[in-house]
Amino acid sequence: MKGIVAAVAFEWLKLRRSTVMWAATAVLAVAVPLLSAGLMAAARSDSDGQLAVKARTMVIGSGWSAHFAVAGQVLSVATLVVIGIVCCWIFGREFTDDTIGALSSLAVSRGQIATAKFIVLAVWAIVVSAVVVLATILLGLFAYDGWPASDEWMVLTKLAVGTLLTAALTTPLALVSSIGRGYLTGIAVLFAIIVTTQIVTIAGLGSWFPYAAPSLWLGLGGPQAADQITLIQLLSPLLLSAVAMTATISWWRWSSAYRR
Template structure:
């Protein structure tokens, strides 16, 4: 198991896909939020400032952390989803899956290592995005983070962690379909389905929509209607997908 974890961590650390996703989620998300808030606070009266004002409900800590959480609910699903698809599909696409049967490490352990690496990376990246959002707020003049700032940062991290759980079904798709492209196609389908469900008014009970609504994408009033049980629906989705992925790899045969 240790060998599998070491190898999967090494592959993830050197992968351009993982590096790019890390920069986008941990750096660009806070930078975009800080830039938008800085434009609003500048009182420039420009068209960009007017548009930014419509997106932000507050010009303080609640504004920057809230907007970061909203971006994370979408970017996290896409970024972590692509990474999960790549991690579980690359062996099939590169034609190296058969070689795994020649190693002493059981394929179930390989799948477990992949799941742990994707989950840990996604959660840590979300926490880093939350901390860098606070740092960005300090840089644009919001002062020392207060209790509201830390609550907002916690919301960013929670939204990110929930989206990580929601990407785990893509690991099962990539495994079953033997490639990351079908999993990425499934990811895009999930994004479209989520938009349709939200438009129909059932988003709060749809696991892929609840974190985004809670983050404020539908407005503060709708965000207040999202309950903890609705957010925690992501947990059975992720656990079931992880179990199914492990079982598939445990019983996998040479293609």
């Protein structure tokens, strides 16, 4: 138990002192809510510009519900990209910065180090997601009178759940960055996943593709596509995440890639 606590403290120290984490936090907690608010403003305007037309296709419902729905759609993409990059950095930097040998000499096991990395990533992702939700509410107070009604709070809950499910989808990138011995490999695969998700969605198979299901559920494919997402499809990211974490921890524990 002391080993995992020490590993978590060590990994948190590295993450806290990194520029990557603070930049990612700023993008999710500040830029994304502002972008969501800007899209809502464009959708409510009388403009016929491309931005306004595109923004109107993202609006589901009205008032607070529409505000939360647009934020959820923006987050479904931003969360995967931003948290995915941080995940790649956490697991890949040891190889890129050539510190993997030093980690192997620590008193804690390599499996505990990988577990600690996942714990730190999860805690940071949950905290920053909560900050995003709070920022979204605060920006909404400037545009709407009063607090959301009960049904509108349900849309906000959907936003939060969808964001966390999307964050869970970044865990396979930990395995890719580890096997690829660097975060650039993981980032390359991340963008390949994004392109693949677009292709699969256009082909009409997005509901069964874990990387597309949360986005569709949040309304990125329209209200009809959101209503067709089943519970099994929605929970598929958790299954993928569990398999990815197990495989990554096992790889860190048994791989010979540490030996130079």
